[in-house]
Amino acid sequence: NAGVTQTPKFQVLKTGQSMTLQCAQDMNHNSMYWYRQDPGMGLRLIYYSASEGTTDKGEVPNGYNVSRLNKREFSLRLESAAPSQTSVYFCASRSRQGAKNIQYFGAGTRLSVL
């Protein structure tokens, strides 16, 4: 029972490089989310996908793009990485958009941009 799987677990980039963070869930959930976690700031929403085929900006979308590839997969892309994007990134999913549905989190991707 994998739940939410994120790859890679760790990544080091140089400024200006691009990369894609992958997320997949096997719970048949409709809604998926990308957060970043920075010390003293909790988790902040970058983008979300309420259902397959839709994506929306969250609190801190600048510098990121997302793709909801299918119901299972939701990727986060950094086109030109900056040191300010050094963070821990979490993907989450829940059965559907709506506050009474619990979000389940992946183990995170730790990204350093030099």
Place this chain on the structure above:
Amino acid sequence: AQSVTQPDIHITVSEGASLELRCNYSYGATPYLFWYVQSPGQGLQLLLKYFSGDTLVQGIKGFEAEFKRSQSSFNLRKPSVHWSDAAEYFCAVDDYKLSFGAGTTVTVRA
């Protein structure tokens, strides 16, 4: 807009002692509230949730939380802390997305 405040950045508690973590929220309607725990290097695990009804909710690992509308609070408690409770704890309020507090780091001393 909804927001969550966790006033305590870091708490140190002795093993076997009680623990209380504070959470205050700002939300116009009936709040849906959560506590998550994050062990070092791990993802977030749900401890408990409040949607409606009984204001004292029980969670996993012996944790409980009390919703107090008059104080806009949702404090987390545990009567007797174990060394394995050392972690970071996040309070969150849910609308179409989760809004998290900044977190409280708990250190357990022997």
